[in-house]
Each structure stands twice: as structure tokens, then as C-alpha cells.
Amino acid sequence: MTKTITVLPGDGIGPEVTDSAVRVLDYLFKTFHHDVRFVEERIGGAAIDAEGIPLPQKTVDQCQASDAILLGAVGGPKWDRQSTNVRPEQGLLGIRKALGLFANIRPAKAFASLIDASPLKSFYVEPVDFVIVRELTGGLYFGKPSERRGEHKEQVVDTLAYSEHEIERVVKKAFQMAEKRRKKLTSVDKANVLESSRMWREVVNKVASQYPNVEVNHALVDSTAMQLIINPGQFDVIVTENMFGDILSDEASVITGSLGMLPSASLRTDKLGLYEPVHGSAPDIVGQGKANPLATILSAAFLLRYSLDMDLEAALIETAVQNVLKQGYHTPDLKVSSEHATLVNTVEMTDQVISAIAEQTAHVH
Numbered sequence: 001m002t003k004t005i006t007v008l009p010g011d012g013i014g015p016e017v018t019d020s021a022v023r024v025l026d027y028l029f030k031t032f033h034h035d036v037r038f039v040e041e042r043i044g045g046a047a048i049d050a051e052g053i054p055l056p057q058k059t060v061d062q063c064q065a066s067d068a069i070l071l072g073a074v075g076g077p078k079w080d081r082q083s084t085n086v087r088p089e090q091g092l093l094g095i096r097k098a099l100g101l102f103a104n105i106r107p108a109k110a111f112a113s114l115i116d117a118s119p120l121k122s123f124y125v126e127p128v129d130f131v132i133v134r135e136l137t138g139g140l141y142f143g144k145p146s147e148r149r150g151e152h153k154e155q156v157v158d159t160l161a162y163s164e165h166e167i168e169r170v171v172k173k174a175f176q177m178a179e180k181r182r183k184k185l186t187s188v189d190k191a192n193v194l195e196s197s198r199m200w201r202e203v204v205n206k207v208a209s210q211y212p213n214v215e216v217n218h219a220l221v222d223s224t225a226m227q228l229i230i231n232p233g234q235f236d237v238i239v240t241e242n243m244f245g246d247i248l249s250d251e252a253s254v255i256t257g258s259l260g261m262l263p264s265a266s267l268r269t270d271k272l273g274l275y276e277p278v279h280g281s282a283p284d285i286v287g288q289g290k291a292n293p294l295a296t297i298l299s300a301a302f303l304l305r306y307s308l309d310m311d312l313e314a315a316l317i318e319t320a321v322q323n324v325l326k327q328g329y330h331t332p333d334l335k336v337s338s339e340h341a342t343l344v345n346t347v348e349m350t351d352q353v354i355s356a357i358a359e360q361t362a363h364v365h
């Protein structure tokens with residue numbers, strides 16, 4: 001049966017990086033004769049410009065009817081003056097909520113060829129390979145009411161709300177991941193200040209009894225931000241609420257060399273998932289061929305693995321990315337130490353990844 005991937009390019013460099021990932025996926029589908037079609041829909045600023053709202057119902061319906069979703073990024077200065085409800089970012093929050101994508105998986109794996117050139121290299125006592133599991137449909141970004149109040153609108157309210165159920169389902173996902181990895185879970189919160197964090201800890205401790213072989217510890221978010229830099233190798237799986245995970249995962253990108261390297265998967269309990277780079281729409285480099293497409297290409301590998309059960313094809317992408325970096329190909333955001341460093345643009349980097357896949361699949365007819 002034909003599978004459907006809905007592509008939401010969005011704004012800024014979003015269309016540049018989704019084009020790259022679609023080219024890579026298309027190459028793999030043709031090579032392995034997989035029957036998969038792509039359908040493009042609008043989200044974010046592009047949807048505001050065309051239809052006046054950041055998340056048209058048609059986009060939600062198409063996503064709901066598909067097997068997987070690939071998203072670029074939303075937002076940009078053009079829409080910064082829009083009121084809260086018609087901002088591009090509401091389109092992204094809206095699709096996550098509408099599809100119930102509560103678990104955002106953000107792995108941070110340092111590629112050896114990039115570590116060598118990192119200013120943080122001296123801190124890497126152990127190989128860096130951890131996953132942030134970020135709660136994605138609750139917390140501050142979704143709390144109601146979020147508004148300006150008072151006669152002169154001199155007060156403001158944002159609400160950090162969580163139910164036990166919302167915490168429990170994402171924490172379970174994190175334990176399941178830890179069980180399949182190095183069996184170490186760090187739950188990150190701000191329990192010395194926030195009631196929501198105290199409930200978070202209680203739920204983690206309750207769920208922990210179902211996973212006796214996973215070592216659990218609790219850590220405060222501020223010191224975790226520091227530990228991520230001085231000793232990132234200590235982490236295996238980190239589970240945390242929406243905003244802490246948003247911030248810590250951008251920080252984690254420094255360890256991997258660039259924000260342009262971090263992929264993500266937003267999952268629920270069935271196979272449908274949304275796959276997107278961790279980065280935003282990067283208005284400062286849009287249209288210049290400088291966007292690093294690897295975060296989105298690696299997100300496409302997750303799409304194959306988690307939503308389409310194509311583990312082999314996913315691994316081909318990951319090995320190809322590793323090989324291309326090892327050969328010294330890099331977009332301007334990446335510092336590489338190789339003597340054979342070759343600066344490439346977005347399209348050339350994508351060409352290199354496809355060639356590196358072709359080398360691995362030369363025997364397939």
C-alpha cells in the first residue's frame with residue numbers, strides 16, 4: 001500500500017532543508033522500490049501569508065491522514081509583530097497538540113570528525129551520546145490564560161500546567177528508551193522552586209518502580225545546563241518538561257558542533273510521528289545556500305525508523321552522514337579539523353549524502 005509523507009516546509013531555511021531531506025528520501029525509495037508519496041502543506045508564516053492563519057485545517061487533516069510528517073521550521077522577523085494567536089510558532093505548537101505528539105526525542109551524538117575541532121574538546125572525557133526526551137504538548141507553552149492584564153496591560157500571565165497523566169506518559173517513554181540504551185535516566189526539573197517540578201519528581205519515582213534495572217537520578221535544570229558542558233558524557237537519557245527541554249537541547253547542539261546537526265522526532269503511542277530539525281528558521285542565512293541540511297536529513301532517518309519501519313534505510317542515511325563528515329565536507333556552520341576540509345553549500349552537502357548512500361547501495365538493483 002502507498003505510504004504518505006506530509007511535508008511542511010514552513011519558513012526561512014525550512015524549505016531549503018526539507019528539499020534536501022526529500023531528495024535523500026526519494027533517492028532511497030527509488031533505490032529500494034518503496035511506494036511512498038510526498039504531499040506538501042502550509043504551516044507557520046507561509047500559511048499566514050496565504051490563508052491568514054498559521055495552521056489551516058487542511059494541513060491538520062492531511063497530517064492526520066498520513067504515515068509521517070517532515071517539517072522544516074517556522075517563524076521569522078516578517079511575522080514578529082503579529083499578535084500571539086497568528087504567530088507562525090502557534091502553527092507548530094498547534095500541530096504538535098492536534099496530533100498528540102507528546103514525546104520529543106532529541107539525541108545529541110557527537111561525530112568524531114567534528115569533536116576534533118570543538119573548543120569544548122578538552123571536556124569530552126567519555127563519548128558524547130545522550131538523548132533528551134522533552135515533554136512536548138504541555139507546560140508553559142500551552143498554559144492558559146496567556147495574556148496581558150490590568151488597566152494599562154502592566155501585568156502578564158503565562159501558566160505552567162501539567163497533569164500527572166501528561167508527565168507519566170512521557171516519563172515512561174524515557175524509561176523505555178533508557179532500558180534499550182545504557183540504563184541511566186536523569187530527570188531534570190526545578191523542584192526547589194516549582195510545584196509542577198515536585199509533581200514531576202513524584203511521578204518519575206512512581207514510574208521508576210516499573211523499571212528496576214534503570215538507574216534514576218534527579219537534577220536541577222540550572223546545574224544540568226552547566227554539567228552538559230563540563231561533562232556531557234555522563235548522560236544517557238534526560239527527561240524533562242517542555243521549556244527546559246527546548247533550552248537544553250539547543251545547548252546540546254554546541255556539543256555536536258552546530259544547531260544544524262541536531263535532528264528530532266516527535267512521537268505518540270502509535271507509529272505516526274513528526275520529524276524536524278531542532279533549529280529554527282534561521283532568517284540570518286536564508287536564501288544563501290548556507291543552511292546545514294544534516295539535522296533535517298538525520299530527522300528523515302528517524303522518520304524511516306520510527307514511522308515506516310525502514311531500519312536499514314535509516315542506517316544508510318546515518319552512515320552516509322558520518323562518511324561525508326569524515327571526508328571533510330562541511331557547511332559554514334561546521335568547524336572541521338580535517339586537512340581535506342571542503343566547504344559546501346546546502347545542495348552540495350545533500351549531493352554528497354546521496355553519493356555516500358549510493359556507494360553503500362551499489363549492489364541493489
Ligand SMILES: NC(=O)C1=CN([C@@H]2O[C@H](COP(=O)(O)OP(=O)(O)OC[C@H]3O[C@@H](n4cnc5c(N)ncnc54)[C@H](O)[C@@H]3O)[C@@H](O)[C@H]2O)C=CC1
Nearest residue numbers: 073074075076259260279280281282283284285291292333
Ligand atoms: N522549530 C521551529 O520551527 C523553531 C522556530 N524558531 C523560530 O525561528 C526564528 C529564528 O530564531 P533563532 O532564535 O534565530 O533560532 P534559529 O535556530 O533559527 O537560529 C539560531 C542560529 O543558528 C543558526 N542556524 C540554525 N539552523 C541552522 C542550520 N541548519 N545551518 C546553519 N546554521 C543554522 C542560525 O543561522 C542562527 O545564527 C524565530 O522566528 C523563532 O521563533 C526557533 C526555534 C525553533
Ligand SMILES: CC(C)CC(=O)C(=O)O
Nearest residue numbers: 089090092093141246278
Ligand atoms: C515554537 C517553539 C517552541 C519551537 C522551538 O523552539 C522548539 O520546538 O525547539
Ligand SMILES: [Mg+2]
Nearest residue numbers: 246247250278
Ligand atoms: Mg527550540
